[in-house]
Amino acid sequence: MSSTTASAATAGAPQTAGTAAAKKPLSPQGAKRRRQLAQWGFIAPAVIFMALFFGYPLVRNIVMSFQDYSPTTFFTGEAPFNGTDNWSNVFSDGLFGKALWQTILFTVGSLVGQFCIGLALAVFFTRRFPLNGILRSLILLPWLVPMVVSGIVWRRIFDQDTGVLNSFLGTIGLPGDTPWLTSTSMALVSVILVNIWIGIPFNMVILYGGLQEVPKELHEAAALDGASAWRTFRSVTLPMLKPVITVVLVLGFMSTVKILDLVLALTDGGPADSTQTLGTLTYQNSFVQMDFGAGAVVGNILILISAVFAVFYLRVNRNEGK
Amino acid sequence: MATTTQIPAAPAPATVRPKRRWGATVFGLVILAVMLFPLYWMINTALQPDASLVDVGPVPTGVDFSGFTSAITEQGGNLLTSLAVALGAVAICLAVAAPAAYGLAQFKLRGSKTIVFGTLITQMVPGIVIANALYSAYVDLGLVNSYFGLMLADASLGIPFAIVLMRSFMVSIPREVIEAAEVDGAGRIRTFVQVVLPMSRNSLITAGLFSFLYAWSDFMFALTLNTTDEVKPITLGIYQYIGAHVGDWGSVMAASVLSAVPAAVLLVLSQKYIAAGITGGSVK
Numbered sequence: 001m002s003s004t005t006a007s008a009a010t011a012g013a014p015q016t017a018g019t020a021a022a023k024k025p026l027s028p029q030g031a032k033r034r035r036q037l038a039q040w041g042f043i044a045p046a047v048i049f050m051a052l053f054f055g056y057p058l059v060r061n062i063v064m065s066f067q068d069y070s071p072t073t074f075f076t077g078e079a080p081f082n083g084t085d086n087w088s089n090v091f092s093d094g095l096f097g098k099a100l101w102q103t104i105l106f107t108v109g110s111l112v113g114q115f116c117i118g119l120a121l122a123v124f125f126t127r128r129f130p131l132n133g134i135l136r137s138l139i140l141l142p143w144l145v146p147m148v149v150s151g152i153v154w155r156r157i158f159d160q161d162t163g164v165l166n167s168f169l170g171t172i173g174l175p176g177d178t179p180w181l182t183s184t185s186m187a188l189v190s191v192i193l194v195n196i197w198i199g200i201p202f203n204m205v206i207l208y209g210g211l212q213e214v215p216k217e218l219h220e221a222a223a224l225d226g227a228s229a230w231r232t233f234r235s236v237t238l239p240m241l242k243p244v245i246t247v248v249l250v251l252g253f254m255s256t257v258k259i260l261d262l263v264l265a266l267t268d269g270g271p272a273d274s275t276q277t278l279g280t281l282t283y284q285n286s287f288v289q290m291d292f293g294a295g296a297v298v299g300n301i302l303i304l305i306s307a308v309f310a311v312f313y314l315r316v317n318r319n320e321g322k
Numbered sequence: 323m324a325t326t327t328q329i330p331a332a333p334a335p336a337t338v339r340p341k342r343r344w345g346a347t348v349f350g351l352v353i354l355a356v357m358l359f360p361l362y363w364m365i366n367t368a369l370q371p372d373a374s375l376v377d378v379g380p381v382p383t384g385v386d387f388s389g390f391t392s393a394i395t396e397q398g399g400n401l402l403t404s405l406a407v408a409l410g411a412v413a414i415c416l417a418v419a420a421p422a423a424y425g426l427a428q429f430k431l432r433g434s435k436t437i438v439f440g441t442l443i444t445q446m447v448p449g450i451v452i453a454n455a456l457y458s459a460y461v462d463l464g465l466v467n468s469y470f471g472l473m474l475a476d477a478s479l480g481i482p483f484a485i486v487l488m489r490s491f492m493v494s495i496p497r498e499v500i501e502a503a504e505v506d507g508a509g510r511i512r513t514f515v516q517v518v519l520p521m522s523r524n525s526l527i528t529a530g531l532f533s534f535l536y537a538w539s540d541f542m543f544a545l546t547l548n549t550t551d552e553v554k555p556i557t558l559g560i561y562q563y564i565g566a567h568v569g570d571w572g573s574v575m576a577a578s579v580l581s582a583v584p585a586a587v588l589l590v591l592s593q594k595y596i597a598a599g600i601t602g603g604s605v606k
Contacts, residue, residue: 038510039429046422046485047437053478054444057455064455074461121353129346135354137593141361144585146539148557149578152564153364156571164363200357258448261541265561282450287546292454299451306446 058303064296071290079293086293095273095281096298103277106192107256113196114252115245118203123233125204126211136208143201151265154194155181158266184274187267191275195262199255203248210244211237250313257309258302278302361582368393368575389572390580397577400559403469404538405584407555410473411537412530415480420526423488424518428500438489444482452478453546460547467552475543480533487532491525492518528595535585556581 068082090096125136142150157165158180170176180190214237222232260279263269269276269284278298286295368389369382426434456475457466465471495518503513519526541557548554560577
C-alpha cells in the first residue's frame with residue numbers, strides 16, 4: 001500500500017494516480033487477500049507438480065497394494081480389489097526377506113565404505129600441496145557418468161575370464177579367477193564395492209566443504225595444548241563436523257536404499273537373486289511380472305523404511321538446533 | 323590465501339617443506355589414478371580394435387575408431403533423444419521451481435514452511451515407487467512412450483532440489499532491492515523476471531545444471547515409462563545394447579564414453595558454480 005502511494009507521489013503521472021484511485025475502494029483486508037492470492041500464484045505450480053508427482057504416487061501405491069493386477073490389466077482396465085492377498089503373498093515368499101536383508105547389507109556396507117574413504121580423502125585434501133585443486137576436481141568425474149553406464153563399465157572390469165581386474169590380480173600373483181559377479185557369495189560384495197566407488201566423490205566434496213568451515217584457531221589451540229593429530233581430529237574436528245556428517249549420511253542413505261540402475265546394470269538382481277534388493281524387487285514384481293499389486297507392497301515397505309529414517313533424522317536435527 | 327599473506331609466515335624450513343608437499347601430490351595422483359581407472363578403462367576399451375578378445379592392452383596401441391562409428395550409427399539417435407528430454411526437463415524444472423523458490427524465500431505466506439518441509443520430504447520418496455504409480459496413470463493419460471511424459475517425470479528428479487537450492491539463494495536478496503523495483507512501478511511478475519532472476523543467475527545455472535544431469539542419467543523412468551523403442555534415451559540404449567551385443571564391448575564402451583561427454587562438457591563450462599551449488603543446496 002505504502003509503495004503505491006509513494007510511487008504515485010513521486011511519479012505524479014496521471015495514470016499511476018488513476019490506478020491508485022481505482023484500487024481505493026478495496027478494503028485493506030481485501031487488498032491483503034488479493035496480494036496473497038497473487039503471491040500464491042508463484043508457488044502454486046510447484047505445489048501442484050509435487051502433489052502430482054510425489055503425493056499422488058504415494059497414495060496410489062497404497063491403493064494399488066490392495067488390488068489384483070495382471071498382465072492384461074492395462075488392456076482391460078480391470079484391477080479388482082483383493083484384500084490383503086498381495087501383502088500375504090509377498091511376505092510368505094522367501095524372496096522378500098532375502099531382499100530386505102540384502103538391502104540392509106547393501107546400504108550399510110555402501111555407507112560405511114563411502115563415508116570412511118570420503119572422509120579420509122577430504123582430510124587428505126585439506127593439506128596444502130601442489131595440484132591439490134585440480135586433483136580434487138578431477139576425482140569428481142565418476143560422478144558425471146550415468147549410474148547405469150558405470151555399472152556396465154564395471155561389469156566389463158569384473159568379468160571373470162576377460163576382465164582387467166582378474167588379469168591384474170593374476171599378474172601380481174594373487175588368484176586371478178574370482179567370479180566377481182557370477183557367484184552368489186561374491187556378487188553382493190562386488191555391487192557394494194562399485195557403489196562405494198560411486199559414492200566417494202560426493203562424500204568427499206561435502207565433507208571437504210565442512211572441514212573448511214572448522215576454524216583454524218581451534219586446531220592451533222589444540223596443538224598448543226599438546227594434542228596429537230589424531231586426538232585433535234577426534235575431539236575437535238569430528239564434533240564440529242557433526243552437522244555435515246549427518247547431512248552426508250542421510251543423503252547417502254536416501255540414495256542408496258532405493259538404488260535400482262546400478263544393480264540392474266551389474267547383475268540384474270542375480271545370480272539366483274543374490275543381489276536382489278527391495279528396489280529391484282519392486283521393479284521385478286511390477287514391470288517384469290506385471291504384478292503391480294505386489295510391486296506396490298514392496299514399494300510401500302521401502303517408503304516405510306525411508307519414513308522411519310526421516311523421522312529419526314528430523315529428531316536428531318531438531319535436538320541439535322536447540 | 324588471504325591469511326597466508328597476512329601472517330608474516332615464519333621463514334619455514336624451506337628445504338624440507340617442498341619435498342613433503344610433493345610427496346602428498348604423488349599420493350594424490352595415486353588416489354586419482356585408482357578412482358579414475360574405470361573411466362580410463364572405458365575409453366581404452368572403446369579404442370581397441372578387438373576389445374572383445376580376451377586381452378585388452380593397457381594402452382590402446384593401434385587406435386581404432388570403429389567402436390565409435392558403430393556406436394554413433396546405432397546410438398546417435400538415442401543420444402539426441404537424451405539431449406531433447408534432458409533439455410525439456412530442465413526447462414520444466416526451472417519454470418516451476420524458480421517462481422516457487424522466490425515465493426518461498428521472499429513472501430510471508432502462511433504454510434510456506436510446510437511447503438519447504440514437504441519439498442525436503444519428497445526427496446526421500448524412492449523413484450521406483452513413483453514409477454509404479456505413474457505407469458498406470460501414464461497409461462490412462464496416454465503419456466507412455468511420449469517425450470513430454472518422460473520430460474515431466476525427469477523434471478520431478480530435479481524440482482525439489484532446485485527449489486531448495488534457489489530458495490536458499492533468494493533468501494539473501496535484500497528486501498530493499500525488491501521494494502525499490504516495486505516503487506519504480508514494476509509489477510510482481512516484472513520484478514521477478516527483471517530483477518530477481520538476473521540476480522539469481524548463479525543459482526539458476528547450478529539448479530539447471532543439476533536437473534540436466536539428473537535427467538540425462540535417468541534410467542529408471544526411461545526403463546519403466548517406455549514400452550516401445552519410440553523414446554529411448556542413451557542410458558536405456560546402452561543397457562539394451564549389452565543384451566544384444568555382449569561380444570562387442572568396443573561399441574558398448576564407445577557409447578558409454580559418448581554418454582559421459584555432455585555432462586563433462588557442461589561441468590567444465592560451469593565449474594565455478596558447482597561447488598557453491600552443491601554445498602549451498604545440501605548443507606541447509
